[in-house]
Amino acid sequence: DQQVKQNSPSLSVQEGRISILNCDYTNSMFDYFLWYKKYPAEGPTFLISISSIKDKNEDGRFTVFLNKSAKHLSLHIVPSQPGDSAVYFCAASARAQGAQKLVFGQGTRLTINP
């Protein structure tokens, strides 16, 4: 049962353009959503998050949008830079048995072309 899905395994974007990464979820109990970036041989690095009471959160070049009715969130990166090339994971937080459990999607590999 894949509660968080990233349907695009890969995405290629020209440097300077906008990168849009998408994520869908099925569990309406999720109340906090996060995006992480992962380089090879490193752990995931936290990028940006959004609470379910908001529909947008912005931090520099990164903006996350949340559409609760569609159970969809997206990460916008603008302008895209070569250092943004990495695997991006979306994650959703669900309180289960008191635990702060993150449920991850499968990841999208973003490649920024010069």
Next chain:
Amino acid sequence: ETGVTQSPTHLIKTRGQQVTLRCSSQSGHNTVSWYQQALGQGPQFIFQYYREEENGRGNFPPRFSGLQFPNYSSELNVNALELDDSALYLCASSLVSGTDTQYFGPGTRLTVL
């Protein structure tokens, strides 16, 4: 501020053996979570420790166990290793404050032969 650290970086074991992985949480964080990341997949929640007690567990068998120490560092123990246990094991720390943001270490790559 010290980030999350994990040891060892890589480990090779054979089926049936036992393994212990270690994690030091980020300074000031009191909660540690462990995740397993298989190749090509997102991390999967194993369990979480808060104040030295397990307070949540994912869909992993009892041969996966853990500890949290008074300094908030943690261990993941896996008994009777199976080939499918080969994965990247990630530790994440957080401060229980309602924001639910977890900060990850670099991981331990476990190979079971």
